[in-house]
Amino acid sequence: MNLRDLRYLLAVAEHGHFGRAAEACGISQPTLSVQLRKLEELLGVTLFERASKSVVPTAACERLIGHVRTAVAEADTILDVARSLRDPLAGRFRLGIIPTLAPYLLPLVFGPLRDALPALAVEPWEDQTAALLDRLRAHDLDAALLATEADGPDLAGLALFTEPFLAALPPDHRLAGRDTVSEAELAGDMLVLSDGHCLRDQVLAACGAPGGGSQGGPLGGTLRAASLSTLLNMVAAGYGTTLIPGLAAGVAQDAGLVLRPLSTPAGRTIRIVHRASYPRRVAAEAVGGVIAGRLRHFAAP
């Protein structure tokens, strides 16, 4: 059975006249007659009683026509809804963001995103890299802002900006007077984030430690801060030093910390990552573009 034929049926029922119904459908009268007869044969029911001057729906047709109207209306609804979904820069856009980035980036880009992509409802989701990758692969996220490379051929990423790592010191720290600080000098009393934060691994790597393992070696003692905010407060309280990403500089200074560039600059590159097969790639690229544009002055040397 064909939706087209159902539309023909409705046209004949409406006009009570094959010729005018055919005209309304944009087809010739013989085509309408043939198709309607086929439909009648398919259904096994005579739909219209044709007399010389009248075409009247049969009782069977009356019983069916409500369902026919519903089916055709629903098909039209499908087309309408599809039309409204056609714009890739519209609809929900679930964006994962790592915790060491979200609090400092979102306030900067939320407004510009709303302005540049008003139809796109960006919904941030904050979690650590591994969890975001899981959700991304499970189609629970459209994209994620990560500080690591896309970690498989099923994912694709686009670099947006690079933020430098800065040494964060208590004001009374012995290195606070320097213009630049070397990582080796920091290593002795450096505090790091808890496992799972990519920033932890990157900071350890920058300081020459064997990154990744849960064993921090000589670094950081027993402290494993759950959030960058906690870490900053610990440093401000004089428990040690740390490295922070550039975007957190404002908050760190507000907390009373002294920030110094590293003598051998290091940093991390923020990427927007999505599934390689993600069909709304343009949306991800548009979001990335807006963020990159807003963050251009952080571009790495």
Next chain:
Amino acid sequence: MNLRDLRYLLAVAEHGHFGRAAEACGISQPTLSVQLRKLEELLGVTLFERASKSVVPTAACERLIGHVRTAVAEADTILDVARSLRDPLAGRFRLGIIPTLAPYLLPLVFGPLRDALPALAVEPWEDQTAALLDRLRAHDLDAALLATEADGPDLAGLALFTEPFLAALPPDHRLAGRDTVSEAELAGDMLVLSDGHCLRDQVLAACGAPGGGSQGGPLGGTLRAASLSTLLNMVAAGYGTTLIPGLAAGVAQDAGLVLRPLSTPAGRTIRIVHRASYPRRVAAEAVGGVIAGRLRHFAAP
């Protein structure tokens, strides 16, 4: 847009696998791929995100799929309802019957009709010939039992049985002793029905009067009985004589009348009449057949 393609969409959504979905649809996998891509192009929306080991509905697909299910379900409903309507010997059958026939015929045939055509809901409608013809032509009746020929090329009729006219006399009438009665002898004090009853015209014609006109001539005086029942009671009360159709004989005898055959037999033929274009002709013929079978012993010579 095609219902077939919508079914394909549902199959892919259900199986998450093109090959198995194609098998479920009874088509080859390439056909499914091509048709689904065409649907996506028509809608302007990507429906599934294809990756190497997964086929996942997009957000757009999730928004659409409810409507798709509804449309397909409604189409299936159309097929189901049509199947249930396929039997022409089922459903309502609105049957017009003239007033001089209905009270005497219906008690005889209602049971047999229910037995022979249990799925056919015969709904009697009692009115005079002209009104029945109007309703028939207006598609308000499926058929009518009339005592006249089908009166136009747009109608078709089937003779069912013939009932003789009988002279109905008061028991003390001067002719009550005869074996047969001639129409001429009756004419003097014959009572007739009011205008519109076909029986009136036929009785007048049988008695040699110029039938049809509202002017009864010497016949019937001023009495114009509205129903055969009234007429019988008037005759029983001694106000005159009349001719009655054979099926009313039982009731007439119960009313105490003397019935006598006519010396030159006359009668009327009952037909089932329907529109020439009526699509359930078999239902009309089946109803007619049951009635004719029940009335076979009334068959005219």
Next chain:
DNA sequence: CCGGTTCGATAGATCATGACTATAATGTCA
């Protein structure tokens, strides 16, 4: 690292069918 497997996409051939034009058949009306 490599051959086998899985799975969707593509190409080309085939065939069903929806569409057209022209015409017939039928009933209506003057």
Next chain:
DNA sequence: TGACATTATAGTCATGATCTATCGAACCGG
């Protein structure tokens, strides 16, 4: 009866749905 209106039929054509065969990419086990 002839002119008109209306639906049905016949014949032809083009679109498009389907098939088989094959490709390409990703994954997997040795």
